[in-house]
């Protein structure tokens with residue numbers, strides 16, 4: 504029969520040891536016993552039981568000290584204290600030190616079985632969680648990879664911010680630089696590497712929802728607050744309590760909502776729409792944006808006070824072209840990961856191919872690099888990636904300067920409509936950038952804001 508678990512019994516009363524052993528063995532547990540006259544902590548630790556039943560009144564020992572040593576040497580073992588008196592005080596003290604539970608003499612055997620059963624169940628759950636965490640972290644490449652100075656500085660800053668438990672953080676940077684990755688890293692660091700799935704990490708894209716919907720999503724509402732509010736609903740701030748709320752693309756949030764957000768950040772309470780109660784929200788708020796916020800403040804599109812509040816702890820993630828050392832590392836990582844996923848035997852890049860990766864400006868940053876490599880792995884069946892395997896736009900950037908100038912657009916003799924040409928280029932840029940405006944703007948060498956202006960002008964929004 505498979506063992507139900509290992510239980511180590513420590514009591515100076517041999518009669519108690521015998522009685523407990525008999526009962527527990529019948530339940531399928533493996534048992535070892537100990538009267539506690541000689542040193543036993545090492546013996547316990549080397550046998551790896553799941554549970555230790557420890558008498559609090561061993562002769563010549565302070566039960567609490569023994570408990571402390573045991574929890575210190577073998578923290579994974581659950582300890583259940585055996586006490587002669589039923590004073591809650593001793594029990595509370597023992598639990599504070601780390602005991603799982605306690606049992607009072609004389610024992611009720613059913614209770615003994617239940618308490619031990621619970622402890623073992625708990626250990627099983629912990630192990631399962633740990634396993635799930637391990638596999639899930641290998642599925643989502645959560646690590647912010649890179650070797651550049653910029654990446655090292657970012658990592659240090661992330662560590663300091665996480666250690667200080669800063670509760671409002673701003674992450675800025677172009678689209679695809681890894682702002683989400685960093686936000687998740689901060690969350691992991693604050694809550695320890697072993698993030699339990701019970702700690703919420705909630706991400707909201709502020710540009711994806713219309714204003715009123717975003718407001719009710721974030722703050723929740725009471726029944727009857729508006730026509731459709733048939734039941735009251737928690738907002739995401741409340742849902743994220745104890746964890747992290749990621750406000751993606753905060754730069755797109757409307758002014759009226761910005762002031763409500765500021766109030767939450769300052770007072771750490773939310774009031775549901777139509778509600779009176781102030782609900783405390785202990786949440787790490789991480790905002791990300793690829794907009795130039797100071798410029799938006801200047802134009803009156805972003806609240807200055809909110810900007811200052813968030814900017815106190817801000818991380819700027821530089822574009823990939825400004826930290827080229829990271830390109831080979833990331834490219835190698837993605838190549839290996841996708842090769843494994845698609846079962847391809849691709850070993851690496853030729854020097855020329857790598858030089859092209861380095862020369863290309865990567866307007867879509869790491870996301871673009873990742874997509875390009877995924878595309879190559881899917882399409883190619885080569886061992887080594889050569890220049891001809893790379894997409895055209897990458898080969899262009901490594902082209903000698905004169906050759907590129909040859910490719911300049913020649914005005915047709917009949918002339919063109921500059922407006923129509925411009926519009927066409929904008930549409931093409933949008934298509935190439937997968938409708939990512941920041942990236943499309945980059946392709947045309949204009950700022951995000953002037954690109955948006957152009958979109959409006961041509962009615963392309």
Ligand SMILES: Nc1ncnc2c1ncn2[C@@H]1O[C@H](COP(=O)(O)OP(=O)(O)OP(=O)(O)O)[C@@H](O)[C@H]1O
Nearest residue numbers: 646647648677678679680681682683684793869870
């Ligand atoms: N340093 C990195 N190491 C590994 N993967 C990365 C890194 N940076 C970015 N990535 C990957 O690149 C992709 C884009 O990253 P992410 O979503 O974090 O960008 P972002 O800055 O949030 O972009 P956006 O502004 O468009 O939301 C993701 O698939 C992410 O896993």
Ligand SMILES: [Mg+2]
Nearest residue numbers: 682683751791
């Ligand atoms: Mg993002």
